[in-house]
Amino acid sequence: MAMANLARKKAINLFNNTVISSGALRYSYSLSSTFSRGFASGSDENDVVVIGGGPGGYVAAIKAAQLGLKTTCIEKRGALGGTCLNVGCIPSKALLHSSHMYHEAKTSFAKHGVKLDNVEIDLAAMMGQKDKAISTLTKGIEGLFKKNKVTYVKGHGKFLSPSEISVDTLEGGTTVVKGKNIIIATGSDVKGLPGITIDEKRIVSSTGALSLTKIPKKLTVIGAGYIGLEMGSVWARLGSEVTVVEFAPAIVPSMDGEIRKQFQRSLEKQKMKFMLNTKVVAVDTTTDVVKLTLEPSSGGDQSVLEADVVLVSAGRNPFTSGLGLETIGVETDKIGRIPVDERFATNVNGVFAIGDVIPGPMLAHKAEEDGVACVEFIAGLHGHVDYDKVPGVVYTHPEVASVGKTEEQVKEMGIPYRVGKFPMLGNSRAKSIDDAEGVVKIIAEKETDKILGVHIMCSNAGELIHEAALALTYGASSEDIARTCHAHPTLSEAVKEAAMATYDKAIHI
Ligand SMILES: Cc1cc2nc3c(=O)[nH]c(=O)nc-3n(C[C@H](O)[C@H](O)[C@H](O)COP(=O)(O)OP(=O)(O)OC[C@H]3O[C@@H](n4cnc5c(N)ncnc54)[C@H](O)[C@@H]3O)c2cc1C
Numbered sequence: 001m002a003m004a005n006l007a008r009k010k011a012i013n014l015f016n017n018t019v020i021s022s023g024a025l026r027y028s029y030s031l032s033s034t035f036s037r038g039f040a041s042g043s044d045e046n047d048v049v050v051i052g053g054g055p056g057g058y059v060a061a062i063k064a065a066q067l068g069l070k071t072t073c074i075e076k077r078g079a080l081g082g083t084c085l086n087v088g089c090i091p092s093k094a095l096l097h098s099s100h101m102y103h104e105a106k107t108s109f110a111k112h113g114v115k116l117d118n119v120e121i122d123l124a125a126m127m128g129q130k131d132k133a134i135s136t137l138t139k140g141i142e143g144l145f146k147k148n149k150v151t152y153v154k155g156h157g158k159f160l161s162p163s164e165i166s167v168d169t170l171e172g173g174t175t176v177v178k179g180k181n182i183i184i185a186t187g188s189d190v191k192g193l194p195g196i197t198i199d200e201k202r203i204v205s206s207t208g209a210l211s212l213t214k215i216p217k218k219l220t221v222i223g224a225g226y227i228g229l230e231m232g233s234v235w236a237r238l239g240s241e242v243t244v245v246e247f248a249p250a251i252v253p254s255m256d257g258e259i260r261k262q263f264q265r266s267l268e269k270q271k272m273k274f275m276l277n278t279k280v281v282a283v284d285t286t287t288d289v290v291k292l293t294l295e296p297s298s299g300g301d302q303s304v305l306e307a308d309v310v311l312v313s314a315g316r317n318p319f320t321s322g323l324g325l326e327t328i329g330v331e332t333d334k335i336g337r338i339p340v341d342e343r344f345a346t347n348v349n350g351v352f353a354i355g356d357v358i359p360g361p362m363l364a365h366k367a368e369e370d371g372v373a374c375v376e377f378i379a380g381l382h383g384h385v386d387y388d389k390v391p392g393v394v395y396t397h398p399e400v401a402s403v404g405k406t407e408e409q410v411k412e413m414g415i416p417y418r419v420g421k422f423p424m425l426g427n428s429r430a431k432s433i434d435d436a437e438g439v440v441k442i443i444a445e446k447e448t449d450k451i452l453g454v455h456i457m458c459s460n461a462g463e464l465i466h467e468a469a470l471a472l473t474y475g476a477s478s479e480d481i482a483r484t485c486h487a488h489p490t491l492s493e494a495v496k497e498a499a500m501a502t503y504d505k506a507i508h509i
């Protein structure tokens with residue numbers, strides 16, 4: 001999927017040859033026939049119809065409208081923003097923040113000379129603050145649609161033909177929306193596990209875990225990935241005894257091994273328990289407590305674990321149910337994803353797909369990048385997304401953020417490399433705020449010093465990682481970062497020091 005730099009340069013040359021006018025960029029649609037079915041001439045036909053109003057879909061719709069294309073977005077949930085805004089990124093970050101404040105008030109404020117009596121949780125108020133954040137943001141996107149003249153159709157869309165979508169509208173009735181180009185941005189849904197029925201009360205998906213009305217005494221999490229660790233952290237901070245059952249031998253299997261070990265130790269200090277190499281083989285909900293039968297991943301003696309609530313967070317599946325893909329012949333792969341080419345085109349002419357429904361990391365910012373690039377291709381321009389440089393962040397405390405290759409991947413590729421590390425204990429800002437857990441790790445090619453991967457565990461790692469993402473995007477060396485002046489005292493200085501340690505020596509350790 002990633003477009004090579006060479007292809008990008010070619011694209012820019014093509015762009016320069018065709019569309020620059022008086023110093024301003026004017027978009028020429030002369031190339032569009034190569035990429036799409038062209039553009040609408042009739043009054044009721046759209047240039048672009050987007051099915052799904054999540055981060056992939058709504059961003060694609062706004063960008064298409066900004067490029068001068070007549071655009072409609074169809075969304076069935078009655079609110080824009082998709083999984084991310086309604087039941088994903090935003091509510092989880094709201095609860096992570098609120099629960100962190102509670103935990104800090106209970107465990108750290110006194111050290112800073114702030115004394116409070118009887119710190120209490122008002123769970124309803126906490127949920128209320130989360131809900132307010134969601135509704136403000138979803139209304140904000142509706143405002144952006146109006147500003148950019150995107151038509152918003154509320155309802156469930158289904159293909160009648162490659163250029164016609166039948167919509168069962170939320171207000172009742174059916175309407176047909178026509179488009180020269182259709183973008184499928186229908187996202188993903190929780191992956192269920194055999195024999196486990198999600199009721200969103202005692203056996204919950206992330207959606208249920210974001211809206212519990214009572215703090216469970218015992219919470220069992222199935223899957224030590226992004227959702228399990230973030231939602232596990234929320235409820236552990238609020239007082240639940242959290243046990244995470246993970247099939248693989250490690251938490252977040254995609255993470256750099258060294259960082260992952262430190263991360264697990266940190267979560268264990270926060271009283272989260274881990275049962276690795278373990279699978280759930282049966283769940284019994286017939287009594288007051290849920291009983292999970294566990295077994296080693298490779299088979300062996302069984303044991304029983306009791307919980308009040310069980311969170312199923314073992315991954316997500318692409319969502320295309322009821323979309324009528326079979327009517328128009330859009331192909332899907334073994335796990336239901338829609339394969340696309342480098343222009344996000346499916347096997348059916350004029351039908352494109354982006355975001356969680358296609359292969360690649362299931363992340364909101366990746367879906368947004370897909371959306372922009374896809375409509376740029378439709379408009380006859382050249383989009384660009386490099387999946388190797390998509391940052392990933394686990395928003396626990398400390399946060400863990402990474403971009404580029406892990407040390408294990410670099411080793412496997414046989415590239416000679418150097419590693420530079422800097423512990424947060426050597427960072428004056430982290431020490432001054434008494435939040436110095438973690439490390440910055442940089443991996444660079446030995447011969448050229450070009451940065452291959454950056455892994456950060458610390459408070460605000462999710463903000464710090466973007467310096468590294470930019471460095472990777474522009475092919476920077478560790479010396480480039482090390483010689484860039486960083487403001488003092490900041491957590492970012494740890495990135496500079498790790499870069500110094502990569503090509504030479506750090507100062508403050
Ligand atoms: C608990 C949780 C936390 C997360 N946290 C983060 C995070 O912190 N950072 C991050 O980057 N990612 C996070 N994610 C992942 C992120 O939410 C997804 O990667 C992102 O939402 C994908 O965007 P999308 O536009 O492809 O799909 P979605 O956001 O899933 O949107 C698809 C939309 O299409 C609509 N739709 C589906 N079928 C139809 C149809 N036939 N007609 C009309 N509408 C339809 C759906 O209702 C939905 O609103 C999180 C996910 C979860 C579950």
Ligand SMILES: NC(=O)c1ccc[n+]([C@@H]2O[C@H](COP(=O)([O-])OP(=O)(O)OC[C@H]3O[C@@H](n4cnc5c(N)ncnc54)[C@H](O)[C@@H]3O)[C@@H](O)[C@H]2O)c1
Nearest residue numbers: 223224225226227228245246247248313314315316362393
């Ligand atoms: N901060 C973020 O960016 C963020 C937050 C939440 C979700 N997300 C996205 O949402 C997606 C889904 O999140 P997720 O946490 O459900 O998936 P995940 O892929 O991150 O983790 C799933 C985990 O479950 C384990 N697993 C799978 N089957 C199992 C089984 N039968 N028993 C025990 N463990 C099992 C896997 O080994 C893996 O570690 C992720 O791909 C992620 O991209 C991102």
